[in-house]
Amino acid sequence: METPARSQSRRSPMRQVFRRNWRDLRVLSRAFSRPLLVFFAMIVVAGGAYFALSRLAGQQEPNSPVESMFWVLSMIFLQANVSFPDQWYLQVFFFVMPVAGLAWFSAGAANLGVKLFNRSARGQEWEVALASLISDHVVVCGLGKLGYRVTLQLLEFGQQVVAIERDAAKTFIGQVRDLGVPVIIGDSRLPDVLSKAGIERAAAVVCCTQDDLANLDIALEAQQANSNIKVVLRMFDDDLAGKVAKGFGIRTAFSTSGLSAPAFAAAATRAHIDYSFYVGGTLLHVSQVSVAAKSPLVGLTMEAAELKYNMTIVMHHAGEHLHLHPQHDEIIHAGDLLVVFATLDTLGLISSNIQSPPSHPSGA
Numbered sequence: 001m002e003t004p005a006r007s008q009s010r011r012s013p014m015r016q017v018f019r020r021n022w023r024d025l026r027v028l029s030r031a032f033s034r035p036l037l038v039f040f041a042m043i044v045v046a047g048g049a050y051f052a053l054s055r056l057a058g059q060q061e062p063n064s065p066v067e068s069m070f071w072v073l074s075m076i077f078l079q080a081n082v083s084f085p086d087q088w089y090l091q092v093f094f095f096v097m098p099v100a101g102l103a104w105f106s107a108g109a110a111n112l113g114v115k116l117f118n119r120s121a122r123g124q125e126w127e128v129a130l131a132s133l134i135s136d137h138v139v140v141c142g143l144g145k146l147g148y149r150v151t152l153q154l155l156e157f158g159q160q161v162v163a164i165e166r167d168a169a170k171t172f173i174g175q176v177r178d179l180g181v182p183v184i185i186g187d188s189r190l191p192d193v194l195s196k197a198g199i200e201r202a203a204a205v206v207c208c209t210q211d212d213l214a215n216l217d218i219a220l221e222a223q224q225a226n227s228n229i230k231v232v233l234r235m236f237d238d239d240l241a242g243k244v245a246k247g248f249g250i251r252t253a254f255s256t257s258g259l260s261a262p263a264f265a266a267a268a269t270r271a272h273i274d275y276s277f278y279v280g281g282t283l284l285h286v287s288q289v290s291v292a293a294k295s296p297l298v299g300l301t302m303e304a305a306e307l308k309y310n311m312t313i314v315m316h317h318a319g320e321h322l323h324l325h326p327q328h329d330e331i332i333h334a335g336d337l338l339v340v341f342a343t344l345d346t347l348g349l350i351s352s353n354i355q356s357p358p359s360h361p362s363g364a
Contacts, residue, residue, distance in 0.1 A: 039105050046097055047072045053090055076101030128196045130182040131162045135201035139164065141188035141218050142209035146234065148172040150206055155179060162197045164188045166209075189217045194225060204230040212236055216244060273347075286314075286339065287347055293334040297350055303328035309350055311342035 047069030054068075075097045085091055137160035140147050147163065154161050163176055163183045173183050186193035188209070199205065205222040207215035212235050219231045233244060275286040291297050297305050302313050316326040317337040323330070332338070340347075 039101070042101060042104065043069050043072050043076075046093075046101075050090075050093060050097075053087075053093065054085075072097060072101075076105070124185060127177075127182045127184055131184065131196060131198050134160050134162060134182070134198055136160070136203045137162055137198065137201070139194070139197045139199055139202045139205045139222070141205065141207050141215075143170050143172045143176060143183070144208070144210060145172075146208045147206070148176065150208060151176055151179070151181060155181070162202070164193060164197050189214060189221060191221055191225065194218075194221055199225045199229070202226060202229055204232060206232045206234075208232075208234040210236075219244075282343065284341060284343060285347060286341055289338045289340055289350060291332060291334055291336045291338065295334065295350070297332045297338070298334050300332050301328065302326045302330045302332070305332060309342070309346050311340050311346045311350075313338055313340050315339035 048065055050072055051065050051068035075094065077098075084094065138154050140151050140154070140161055140163045143151070143163055143165040147165075151161050151163060161181045163173075163181055165173055165183060165185060166187050168185045177183050182197075184193060184196050186196070188194060188207070199222050202222075205219070207218045207222075209215055209218070215233050215235065219233050222229050222231060235244065273285050273287055276283060289295075289297070300308070302316065305311070306313060313326055314324070315338065316323045316330060316332075318330075318333060318335075340350075342350075
C-alpha cells in the first residue's frame with residue numbers, strides 16, 4: 001500500500017514542473033506581447049493609410065477601414081487579393097508593407113523561439129520577470145554550498161524560491177536555474193537587488209553568505225522592505241549570533257560553529273545522525289535506528305520505548321509495512337527500522353547494540 005509520504009513525494013515534483021512551466025509561459029507571453037502589439041498597430045495604421053490613399057487615387061478601394069486592414073494583413077503574408085495599383089506611391093506601399101510586416105513579425109517570433117528553447121540566452125531580464133510572478137516565497141541570498149543545499153531542501157518542502165548571488169561565475173547558479181529557480185545576479189545588500197527578488201512579497205529570507213556583516217546587512221534591509229518577513233541568518237560567531245537575535249529582532253540566527261561542533265560530536269558516535277538542530281537551548285537529532293538482535297529496544301512497545309528513553313519515534317518500518325504514525329502498542333522487533341527524534345545522550349543509550357541502518361530502506 002502506498003504511504004501518504006510516498007504519494008506526496010510523487011506529486012510534489014509534478015506540481016513543481018507545472019508551476020515552473022506555467023511561470024515560463026506567462027513570461028513568454030509577456031515577452032511576445034510587445035512585438036505582437038506593435039504588429040497589430042502596424043496593421044491598423046497601414047490599413048487606415050491604404051484606405052485613404054486608395055480613395056485619393058481613385059483605385060479599387062476597400063468598403064471600410066476594417067476591410068482595408070484585412071487587405072494589409074493579406075499583403076504582409078503575400079496573399080494580396082487586390083490588383084496591383086498604377087500609382088507609384090501605392091506601388092511602394094505594396095512592396096514596403098510585406099517586408100516591414102514580415103520583418104517585425106519574424107523578429108518577435110525568433111525572440112520567442114530563442115527564449116523558449118535556450119534558457120541560457122534569456123538573461124537577467126528574464127530572471128527578474130520570473131521573480132516578479134512569485135509571492136510568499138523564500139529569498140535565498142548566497143549560492144555557495146549552504147545556499148545550494150538550502151534551496152534544494154526548500155524545493156523538497158514545496159516552497160517557491162528566488163536566489164540572489166553576487167558572483168555570476170558561481171558553480172551552483174546553473175544547477176539552481178535548471179530547477180526552475182530564478183537567480184538574480186547582484187549584491188544582496190542593495191535594496192534594488194532585493195526588490196528584483198520580490199522581497200516585498202516574500203515570506204522569508206535566508207542570509208547565508210560567508211560574511212557575517214553582509215548577512216546582517218541583508219537581514220536589516222529585508223526587514224526594512226518587508227516588516228513581516230521571517231529572517232534566517234547564518235553567522236559564524238556564536239556571541240554575535242545571540243546578540244543579533246536579541247538586539248535586532250531577527251527571529252532566527254544560527255551560529256555555524258555552534259551547530260557544527262555538536263554535529264561532529266554526534267557523528268563520532270555509532271548513532272546515525274541525519275539532521276541536527278536546536279530547539280531553544282537543546283540540540284535535537286533525527287536518527288535512523290536499525291534494530292539489531294541485542295538492541296535494548298527489542299520487545300518494547302512504542303510507548304514504553306519513548307517513555308524509557310525520553311524520545312519520539314516518528315516512523316516504524318517493519319518488513320513490508322511502513323508506519324509514519326506508529327501506534328503506542330506496536331512491538332519493536334529485531335530488524336525493524338525506526339526514525340527517532342532524540343538528544344545525543346538518548347541516542348548513545350539505544351545505539352550501543354545497533355547495526356548501521358541501510359542507506360535507502362525499501363518503501364521509505
